[in-house]
Amino acid sequence: MCRMSAKTDPGNFFEDFAVGQVIEHATPRTVTEGDRALYGAIYPTRFAVWSSAEFAASVGLRGPGGGHPLEELIGFHVAFGKTVPDVSLNAVANLGYAECRFHVPVVPGDTLRTGSEVIGLKQNSSGRTGVVWVRSSATNQRGEVAIDWVRWVMVHKRDADAPAPAPVVPALAAAVAAEDLVVPTGLDLSSYDFAAAGEPHRLGDYEVGERIDHVDGVTLTDAEHMMATRLWQNNAKVHFSTDARPDGRRLVYGGHVISLARALSFNGLANAQLVAAINAGAHVAPAFAGDTVHAWSEVLDVAELDAPGVGALRLRLVATKGRDASTTLRTADGTYADGVLLDLDYWALVPR
């Protein structure tokens, strides 16, 4: 006589969330040099500050204790992954990001935990799904905030007949203001080694409206996107199993496309080395193994910051399926052009 257990995690459904609810996400995660190596094996990242401990030290970028910080998106994916079991296991779609800032650098040996607060809820007119807004925050073992961000997702209801909550739609900044960007303590780009970094361009060389086709492309494989997504302990079924979607394909984690596009952007943005904030982001279309991902960027804004030698570029990073040398974001009717996978708005720090 066997007794079936109900101990597995069904995830939360729309009606399980309440505005003001605080969730401590499980399985804190210690990051290591192994994460850096895998990140470099999976994404073609070459930014000197992350590639070289010597370069990082030369611009004053050190963790507490002198460690070589890890690329910001490593911390972001680890922190984000923690939220998946509680927030988006039953998600239909990841709708957007806002107000994401990188605070204390994450170094090998740090342990990140993530917590979230539900800050908005709105049932869809179908009555079968709703949108959940959460503000999440990753802290290290000293309790310092490493990263915080808002994201919103469309989540299934468990029961279509469950009553709709009072709608609460949070007011979110269209972008992090340049004066609110966090510059890592000690960062000094005034003696920056452009030859070692790989390109000569500094803040003043970029103009608002300028577009850069990053040229290079990477054809996706299932093994690589699954390895990355597992590394972040993201457990959404659609990424790992051919049984999880009617088409039998494994959906590539949206963050995989972000990291890939960001790494490809080295070619033309080699000096936009540090990500300071993510203002907004849309996963426009799904990506699958066999797709060849390219990227282009548009300069949205430029700013001078207080730290020595430090400027900021606000960039639109667009990932496409196949190369689009025309850098077309939208068609005449305002919808995204065919082939656009990702439309990400972020701030990067560059030498002035």
Add this chain to the structure above:
Amino acid sequence: MCRMSAKTDPGNFFEDFAVGQVIEHATPRTVTEGDRALYGAIYPTRFAVWSSAEFAASVGLRGPGGGHPLEELIGFHVAFGKTVPDVSLNAVANLGYAECRFHVPVVPGDTLRTGSEVIGLKQNSSGRTGVVWVRSSATNQRGEVAIDWVRWVMVHKRDADAPAPAPVVPALAAAVAAEDLVVPTGLDLSSYDFAAAGEPHRLGDYEVGERIDHVDGVTLTDAEHMMATRLWQNNAKVHFSTDARPDGRRLVYGGHVISLARALSFNGLANAQLVAAINAGAHVAPAFAGDTVHAWSEVLDVAELDAPGVGALRLRLVATKGRDASTTLRTADGTYADGVLLDLDYWALVPR
């Protein structure tokens, strides 16, 4: 004029083994944080004690010198891999495991060597193969035993006419007794953080006979199983080359299925964090790229141990090709049900 060399290793055949023979396996191996990162990229492991150095320290789990121990199966696969060139290069099948215990935790920086003693031999009635039993032991650089286990394999004879040895079949325990389980020095689960670990279930919440369908699945790729198997320096040809089997497929290392199923079991057994012993195991059917592996568990026994807050669950872990929500192990005639890949019997430590 070229002289062909006979310096390559043909492996041992059945008639090369003698009861009492001791084999020192080659290529000691230093484990590192890189192994942990790769393990986490290849298997969806999320157990907090291995994911977080802080969590491990909070339950008193530390290596000598304070290091963050590595998941037991990392040590097991490394130690097992050492035995392959000598024991199972000419194996037809890996038949079973018994009496496997995890003694001193393995931490990054430890160097493992493995030795084996032949404890049993029995020629098969065909006269073309025989079964070899070995007791193996992995020791660290201080000579402390980290892991020991018995396994038996069916091995080809080099020469079918070679005489059969006197059969010796070792008496093996059906399971490690609860009182013989090794609890890592210092382990204290009495102040266990269930929220950080991801599930609320403690020893008393599990009942003998209870079954847990772990829900999640992973579709295998050749790149991933080869990377894992290489990491363990397991050199059996069938895992790596499409030329090694008549069907042109690369056989997935059985240990890959063990680790995958164990990682999937997090969903329902998140607090069964430490593996204390492996009582028995059968690789029921081969697995290949494209197969989607799911897992379910059955609680076979429960025990309270002396260490503070520590209990033990004896679990049957079953990996299946495709999900079997009915958790059927055997058909009416007693043979394994279609789709069963692995039947593993082990002890895990859980908070009381």
Add this chain to the structure above:
Amino acid sequence: MCRMSAKTDPGNFFEDFAVGQVIEHATPRTVTEGDRALYGAIYPTRFAVWSSAEFAASVGLRGPGGGHPLEELIGFHVAFGKTVPDVSLNAVANLGYAECRFHVPVVPGDTLRTGSEVIGLKQNSSGRTGVVWVRSSATNQRGEVAIDWVRWVMVHKRDADAPAPAPVVPALAAAVAAEDLVVPTGLDLSSYDFAAAGEPHRLGDYEVGERIDHVDGVTLTDAEHMMATRLWQNNAKVHFSTDARPDGRRLVYGGHVISLARALSFNGLANAQLVAAINAGAHVAPAFAGDTVHAWSEVLDVAELDAPGVGALRLRLVATKGRDASTTLRTADGTYADGVLLDLDYWALVPR
């Protein structure tokens, strides 16, 4: 109104090079234990000195500060990868290597930078391509030379009408002389543990002309060769994108075949643990996912060195598509036999 940027790197064309030109390559790279782990996951390397920190210490091999050095080819690939954006982004083919020596061992934590000097130029008769010879040198953060080598590549001209430079063809040694081999400081193979290393053969057991079929094979996957090639920050497009070649296949980086063949050579050359020099090398044919790579070696020379217990084997390492137990390098007409992928001439250090 969008302005397209010209900030991306088109790479150098033949007419961009001048004899005597010195290039500092970008993106210095800190190597870590993560690189060792990935190398061991991607290549079936089992050489004891690299696998075990204890074994390395037992033969006196330590980095400054006592670290466990990394396999030489890890350093080589990292150093080589740096040269790709400047030297071979527009290459038709990588034609050869010479005079490559390994000087100071590379240990985790070291940061490598690479510089090159153009030492030869010769336009091809077609007028559309030319050959560029560069001498490259990788230095660590203390300015010590870790590796230096010469390679030559055939590079496209940007403009077929550009005038040909005066041809300069450097005189290169056919092989590094045994007396010029660098033995790592402290290396002492006189108390070598053959059992731990995995084979009993020492210098005197190898004869000039002897050939060793290394038996084992590995079937290539796209995920693995791309991960390796990214790890080395090699950004040549043909390795990563199905759009980069007319046949839609991703070309395997030649260095991937070198490392794979070298790792396979463990079976018969387990004691040829250290690579001291690369004398010459030809990538004879392209390799792609699905090819099964095997390897054989020929002993070209033997030498006794001054360091205690240290000898050297000059070896030809041949990688083939499919196993060639006949070890045929060339056909009757002197061209390479079908299936030969790599012909590499190198010196390895072995116990006397």
